Amino acid sequence: MRRSSSPAEGDAAIDRDPPDRRWPRGMYGRGTEPDPRFSLANERTFLAWSRTALALLGGAAAVETLNVQLAGPLERVVAVILTCTGLVCSVGAWFVWCRTEDALRQNRRLLGNPLAVFLAIGVSATGVCVLISLAIDVGR
Amino acid sequence: MTDSTADRDPGLQQERTVLAWQRTGLALVVVTLLVIRVSTESTAWQWIAVPATAVPLAAWPFISLLRSRLIGPPVEPGFDRVMNDGRVTFALSAASALLGVVLVLVTLC
Numbered sequence: 001m002r003r004s005s006s007p008a009e010g011d012a013a014i015d016r017d018p019p020d021r022r023w024p025r026g027m028y029g030r031g032t033e034p035d036p037r038f039s040l041a042n043e044r045t046f047l048a049w050s051r052t053a054l055a056l057l058g059g060a061a062a063v064e065t066l067n068v069q070l071a072g073p074l075e076r077v078v079a080v081i082l083t084c085t086g087l088v089c090s091v092g093a094w095f096v097w098c099r100t101e102d103a104l105r106q107n108r109r110l111l112g113n114p115l116a117v118f119l120a121i122g123v124s125a126t127g128v129c130v131l132i133s134l135a136i137d138v139g140r
Numbered sequence: 141m142t143d144s145t146a147d148r149d150p151g152l153q154q155e156r157t158v159l160a161w162q163r164t165g166l167a168l169v170v171v172t173l174l175v176i177r178v179s180t181e182s183t184a185w186q187w188i189a190v191p192a193t194a195v196p197l198a199a200w201p202f203i204s205l206l207r208s209r210l211i212g213p214p215v216e217p218g219f220d221r222v223m224n225d226g227r228v229t230f231a232l233s234a235a236s237a238l239l240g241v242v243l244v245l246v247t248l249c
Contacts, residue, residue: 022225022226024226036153037151037153040154041153043160043229047157047164048160050164051167054168054236057171058174060243061171061175061177080244083240086236086240090233090237091233094229098226101224
């Protein structure tokens with residue numbers, strides 16, 4: 001960060017900025033520094049996606065632990081769907097964060113978030129499995 | 141005399157981000173404990189699943205330290221860049237993904 005002991009030394013201090021060692025270099029090596037508020041908002045969006053991924057993984061673990069008694073193999077199917085959706089969200093969140101930060105640095109238009117589609121499919125599939133299980137239970 | 145409040149970020153962006161990191165850290169710890177519970181019930185992969193789930197738990201203090209070192213104190217007036225870094229976000233993603241891989245192994249085997 002930029003620091004100077006007096007206003008007269010300010011310009012010289014800016015010229016002596018420490019070398020940028022941030023990673024990934026491919027992203028930080030190009031463009032200009034965006035408004036910090038936008039970078040922090042991007043970081044919070046990444047964290048929100050990470051928490052969503054953790055909630056899905058927690059749901060899968062709960063299905064495995066709490067013996068929710070879904071019909072047949074549906075318990076395992078629900079656990080796998082939730083886990084895979086959580087896995088995609090956790091890995092995808094980082095790539096979306098990178099892509100958004102890159103767009104901010106290069107002053108490009110922000111792209112849509114493909115993770116929302118995966119999340120919608122995963123949660124819908126889980127709901128369908130639970131409905132099938134309920135229908136089987138009612139039919140018995 | 142200058143008015144220091146005039147330069148202060150009215151949206152408290154840095155504070156909100158730090159709180160978001162804390163919430164995520166708590167979620168990571170809770171889910172890791174849940175996955176450890178599931179892993180101890182699995183006989184096939186217990187020898188690898190339990191140590192693997194301990195990694196995200198141990199990684200959290202490291203991630204917090206890394207972020208505080210890289211990002212530092214709240215943005216001061218006149219500072220025009222935030223020292224965010226892909227390593228911090230990558231570490232969190234990797235920790236969550238590891239939990240997912242362990243859960244897939246434990247569920248399917």
